[in-house]
Every structure is written in C-alpha cells, then in structure tokens.
Amino acid sequence: MERRENRRGFTELYVQGRHLKLDDLRREEAVQMSHIARYLFKANIPAYPRPEFHVSHLKHDTDLEGLLGIKRDGGFRSLGPESLLWWSLAVKPEDVTSAETRLLEETYPDRTEEQVQTQQSFLGKFTTSPAFLETSRLGSYRFTFPVEEVLEAYREQFCGGEPPVLQVFETVLYKQEVMYVVLVDRPANQQYSSLSNDPNAVCVYRDGRFIWRPEAMCETHSYEMIQRPDVNQTGVRLLFGSDIKFYVWDNVAIALRMEEGEVLKFDPEKLKKNLTFCAQENRPYTQNSFQSFDEAEKIVKRLWPDYPGPLEKEISLQD
Template identity: 60%
Template sequence: MFMLQNSTSYVTTRHSCLDSQHEQCGSVLYYPGARRCCISWGELISSELGVVYIHQSAGVGDQIRDHTSPEQSRLSKDIGKFVFVFLFDIIPHLTMYTRYNRRGYPERVVESQHLKLDDLRQEAWRIRLKNNYLYIDMPASPRPEFQVSHLKHDTNQTGLRGIKTDEGFRNPGRGSLLWWSLAVGPDEIASAERRLLETTFPDRTEEQVQMQQSFLEKFTTSPAFEQTSRLGSYRFTFPLEEVLEAYSEQFCSGAQPVMRVYETVLYKQEVMYVVLVHSPANQEQFSKYPLLTDDPNSVCTYRDGCFIWRPEAMSGTHRYKLVLRRDEMQMDAVPVTSCPQFYVWDHVAVALHVDEQVLNFDADRLRENLMWCDEGIAAISHGFNNFPEAEKFVRELWSDNPSPLQKA
C-alpha cells in the first residue's frame, strides 16, 4: 500500500467514511479546509492510491506534463477559469496504531518516523481519528531552530526517593527505556530568536537590529517551555554531553551511543517526537528505526553536542500571530482578534535504552542538579509537593548536603 503526499490540503477517495465532517465534490472526498474542484477521481489518475495534495494553481491552458516518473508525477487539469496543479510523491504507507501507557492514557503511535504536522494530520485523518486540536489551522507562527544542550527528568516524591536510593535513573515500570526531555529555557529562546532574525533578514542595519522587539517568548508558551512540571515537583537538569558520556561509559563500553528516529506519539493535544539512544551492541535489535541524521528538514537532529529542534507548534493556546514587516525587516507578535485558538503542541523526548539497569550518577551530582518545580497546567501525575514540603523531603534524603533547594 502506498500513499501520495505533499504540502497543503488533501483529498481522499475513501467514500465509505462520509459523515457530517466530510464534503463530497464529484467523486473526490475532502477533509474540512481543503480547496474544492469538481473533477472525478477517474479523470485525475487511474489508481487506488489514497491521498492527493493540492499543491498550487496555474494558468488556464496548462496541460499534463512530466508524467513519466513513477516516483513523482505533475498533473494539471482545466476546471472552469482555473487550473489546479497536483504534485505527487509516492511514499510507503504509514501505519498509526493505538496503545495505552502505564498511566492509562491512549497513545496514537507511528513508529520509525518523526512526522511533521501536515503528515501527522494526514495519517490521523486516514484512520478516521477524531481530534479537534490537530485538524484546525493555527495562526501564523515563527519557525525557529532551538539548539538544546541540556536534558531534564521530572519525577514525584516516590521517584525521587528511588533515584536517591539507586544513585541514578531507571525505568520505574517494566519497560526498558529511561525518559528525558529537552530543557529549553529563556537563554535557548533568546538565541533561537536571534538566529531566526539573522536568517530571515540577513541584511539588517544596526538601527533595525536595535528597533526589533522581542517576540518569540510570546509563542513559546506550551508545557515544553514552562518552568512548571506535569510529572512531579522534582526536576533533574543535566548537560546533554554529561548524560551521553555517562551512558557511553556504563552501557557502551566507552563507545559512541547510537541515536535513532524512534516514533511519533499523538495524544489529545500533545505531539511527542522520540529519539532513541542505545548501545552499538544493540544495533540488530533496533535496526528497523532509521538513524538520526543531520537533515535540515527534520524535526530533530543532533549536532556538536546539542539537539537541534525545529518545532511547528510551540503554543498550544494561540493568543498571537506572527507578522513579518519585510520593508522594515522586523518580526512582530500581534494579538489575535478572535478568541484564543487551541491547537496541538509538540516537544522532543529522549529515550535511553537501559533494560533493567540504572544510569548512575554521583549522589552529590544528583543533588547539585535537583530543583523544585511548581505544578503545571494539565498535570498527568499526582502527589505534588509545595516548596516547604519539598525542602524538608530533600534534606531528609541528602542529610549530609546542606545546599539550599533551588526553584526552577
């Protein structure tokens, strides 16, 4: 089975799924928001391939062209006063399936891929998944590139006690993966904004640089950027290189760990891109997952001691839209005039393959990198502690370390 894909709206020929959310035009079926054209599927292409992206419009009189390659076909069709140009790319059909995590939450999973939002929307629609956060169009937003040099691991009181006892991190359940997230703070946001402006407007004058107001922080409002936590009151933040070095020494016999594109996971309003890290000794076990390469179009890659993350949905709740004033070489965040729009938000998780073992760190190093977090919105863990409770508990665990507990 194969599918067709490209960049914007799509149509599908699966007429059996007609319901109140679908509109049929000719013999081509559209999802809400797709552009309409009255052209039968038979006229378009004699195939059972399922998805077509409307790529652009062209002038009247364009004819079928470059229809010789089985991998890419460009086709135009006169429709009244307009000509719609379709660009097809044939790719192996992806399979999204449902599983439940240990907290009982459903996860919609596509393995071996980091699907960008357009492709994720396409795959979710193909399986008739209902998700109002995914299908709507969000306001214009920046597309920064974050260079992240630290990882974070959030836990609750029970998890903290286990980490102190083990002097390190393990999977608390029956799984073999140890989970971390990218730690993106104000410094990473400021540097990403600077790089975005330099890339977009490379010829700015010094005066234009000084006139530019900070804007990216108005978009980075999802839980991926918050200093609060959804998983517990205790946060460990480690340099990425320190984690990888410890993993290399303890799990790879000093060799370089291997990084792979593990999966894309869709929740109700959250998209998680997972990077798998494993020992070279487990190459065969994980060979079905593509290596994480330095692809400029990928969601996430690794380069020079940092993860490079290119988010598409940073807000979750969109209260601003991006306005580019190209004549003045400025970017602005302008409040949306309608009610705030709710959309999915995305983030990157790093899963270290540890089996039932512990990734060890010195007890003092653990304490040095520990901070308290306030409870975030839509928390998915129970048993948060207020700051005085956390201070008391940490003093009990590290009785020989008088360092004051810091707040995230």
C-alpha cells in the same frame, strides 16, 4: 499508524521508525479517521514563529517516590515494561534568545545595525506549550543535566566505551500533543535509522546539542506574529476572545534503553546540584504527585543533609 493505551491509561496513535511532521500526520489514514487528532486539523491558527532551538540540556521530572528511588539508587532506572528511561529537552532562556537571533538573521539577512538594536524580543511570547514551562505534569522534582553528560554516562556504563546510537524511534500523537521520541541504545542493538543531519528533520543531534525545529510551540495561541519586511522587523499582536486559538503542541523526548535492574548512576552531589523544584502544572497526570515548596525543601534537606546549597525553584522562560 497504530493505536495503543499507554501506562497512564491514555490512548495514543503511534508509528515507529519515523518522525512525521504535522502535514505528514494529517495525511495518515488512521489519523484522519480518529477522534484523537481533532486539534491537528484546526484551521485559522494565527501566524507564529518556526525557530530552531539548539538544546544542550535534558530534564527528568519525577514525584516523591521517584526522588526517593533516585537518591537510594544513586541514579535513574527505567519504569514500566518498555525498559526505557525518559528525558525531555530542557530549553533554557539563553536557548530562546539564540533561537530568536537565528530566526531574525534568516528572515531579514539585510538588517541594518539600527534595525537590530530596535527589534523587540518576541519569541518568548510563543514559548507557552508544556514543553517550555517551568511547571510539571509529573511531580515536584526536576533533574536537569547537560546532554553530553547523560550520553557520556550511558556510554561508559552500558556501551563499553563506545558511543551510543541515537535513533529515530517513534512519533506519538495524543489529542493535543505530538511527541517525537529519540531512542538511545547500545550500538549492537540498533533497530531504527540513526538521527541524520537532515536540515528538514524535526530533531537532529550535533556537537553535543539536540537541534529541535518545533512546528507547534504554543498550545494556546494568545499572540499573532506580525512580519514587517519594509523595516526588517518582527512584532506580535495580543489576541482576545475568539481570536485566541487552541492547537496541538509538539515536543521531543529522549528514551534511554535500560535493561532490568540497570541504573544510570551519577555522583550524589551532582544529583542534588542539578535538582530543582517544579510547581504543579494546570493539568497534571495525577493530583497526588506534588508537594509545596516548603515541604519539598525539607525533604531534599533530609536526603542531602550535607549539601550546602538550598533547593531552588525552576525558572520561567517568561521572566
């Protein structure tokens, strides 16, 4: 792995062409010698689930300046010298529910109907890292689009109708975050391995969904998962004091390769329909990138005066 400083001034370790799982990262010499990765080596982390999320939507968070640019351009353009347009996986409540069902069916394939009915929901207790939060580190405005719609727009506008290639681009390691980057590019520009359908991969693409298998989904571990194979049930135990642990968290980013001046365009009404308000996360990248909901509502109304619906707030997975 190599070291670099990103455009926000954060030091990161990265490797291109591979998605390294946590155990693989720990074996990297550069990681072992770096102070950046100390959370990765923390021990005695309470037991937590390893689900598989089938994610059908992407999100793009931005601040007021970005919102104004998106409205002006009718879509999204890349920022910075890397010519990449960044999106993240948008995990919805129904994605958590279906992931929990899959996990329970795999863990206890012989459950009775009574055991299915008495099983209490538990996975939402662990979806607490920034990857799952309704708040934002980037700004007050979130655009959420179906994966297929984003890829179809990219195909039509930049690939001459050919399907774009989805590639294993990078693994990026910060002090407490592991980011797996998927690169979307024109077929003629393929540089890295395509996403495969490997059942052990961190992220694959299938049938219009990104299949994400997080290894660290909590960041702050306030619960411990309790397996009860005698009754085919999974429960949780609330932790207190020193039993609460802080660990790395992982996420998947989708980077669309954009040439200078290119804009990924969408219908103006669709932009507004897919726009929600995000409150500020506890540790934002910048303190001046956020508005109150009332301020944001007035701004959005001025930008889309004829749109009938109100600005809605992003919904928490914990609700």
